Amino acid sequence: MTYDSATLEQLAKDADDIVSRYPVPRSALLPMLHLVQSVDGYVSPDGIAFCAKRLDLTSAEVSAVATFYTQYKRRPNGEYQVGVCTNTLCAVMGGDEIWRRVSERAGVGHDETTADGKITLERLECNAACDYAPVMMVNWEFFDNMTPESALQLVDDILDGKDVHPTRGADTVADFKSVSRVLAGFEDGRADEGGLAGEPTLAGLKVAKERGWTGESK
């Protein structure tokens, strides 16, 4: 491993915290892989060696797990993971066209990173936000009801180094490494940012209130 001693010390401390959440140490592997991504920006050979040593596994066992899950990256990832949903519902509602325009603007295809390391582009599988279609995600924050124009603006802003603002999520999108640290289970104090729920989430509630329905009366 090539981590310097300060990094290694912090990693060891964080790994202890993660392992303590589970009755059996091996359960800590998924969050620990998120943790090494928060340091290296991908699941690096060092990261694999670190997880293997801490959990008393072989590096082959750790790699086998890491390669199963799409969120674990095998190459240094861009600062922003930009996903366009092209699953049936979003694709039909306009996701295919958004993908085409975004990919053209960024100059990269699926699972490729721009030369400046800003954006890794991805054709997303369904993110269960169909009622907000067409949907994009940046570092796993929701950008709802997208159009080609709003999508291109988003890409331009990221390439220009500006902050971008999810529709439902934190006030600004944190970078890939910071978000990976949250996914390892470490709070970043941003849970209260952003609204409670979007309009479609509350659509049924609104109708019920307008029509004076309650659970009991139906």
Place this chain on the structure above:
Amino acid sequence: MMANPHALIEGVAITSFAIRSNHSFIYLRGEVVHVYRRLLQAVREAYEAGHLGKNIHGSGFDLDVTVHAGAGAYICGEETALLDSLEGRRGQPRLKPPFPAVAGLYARPTVVNNVETVASVPSIIGNGVDWFTAMGTERSKGMGLFSLSGHVTKPGQYEAPLGITLRELLDMAGGIREGHELKFWTPGGSSTPIFTQDQLDTPLDYESVGAEGSMLGTRALQLFDDTTCVVRAVTRWTEFYKHESCGKCTPCREGTYWLTQILKRIEGGTGTQADIQQLLDTCDSIAGRSFCALGDGATSSIVSAVAKFHEEFEQHVALGACPFDHAASALFEYGAEEAVEEPVADAAAEPEAAVADEAAEEGEGHTPDDYDGTAAISALNEFARVNDPKTEKDA
């Protein structure tokens, strides 16, 4: 989980108390970071308020709750794949029996439930059983969230008693988008056979939806209007299942791959009449022969779409192209440049090296472009035949 995570945590506490479990896990997909932030915070708050931890409110009952983020694998929603994933392994389903209730997480008795189920527990405890069972139908009791998406005026979440119909739901959601008619829809997500206008008045409860040949499933109602190409929709769903197949069993791993190849061919206009039958035969080799329900689910939309829209599949073959204007389905005007030919043109637009790279990664590099898969598909059908319990009995 985003707006009111405490409802879920309260449900977790009550259900854990009921089954005398001292450690519960909330497994959340990793691709929704803000939801995860709020769950982490809510669990911490619940500990601080004494609702979780040791000797909760002096009851002598201890409960720890761990919120666990996945890492991008749909199959980890399947209960036994989830358990393997939670144990730090590849998320692949386990053989059942033993069922999780007998030997689950760490080989200990485990109950796995959907978060909506668990989050509904506090309201049932609070309002009583009679309140809950007064809603719904004779055999499908209670309420649930019906999620309406697609070509509907006001997409969103509509909580309603089981047994409500799509016509009633559409009344709340402002109907199908203006100027169009409903063409087809999924009652329970993409793994359930599709419905058409004929099922507008079908009560959405387990029995009635089953009697109409589909499943209530997740209550994810995806609605598509008359502009939508059913072949395009089905092809894209199948690509999803191909991507998410965990690879453990042959019918699903190989079958979803070949289904995608055939469907792309038909959608792109290079398919043959025989391909349509080949689709059904391949589905037959997967459904009922897969290790878990993902494989079965992958065939649902195909078989039902071919049954209900056979002429549309034939049209693609006869025309040698898709008869639909994809731009007409979108919520906005397409750009000036000519419309996309998904997904073939897409891959072609990428630099040569990237295409090769992707193919190599997915392990598809061995298949020449012009190979139509006949041999592989018959091998798959043969495999299914040999491994079919029915065949064995006959022999």
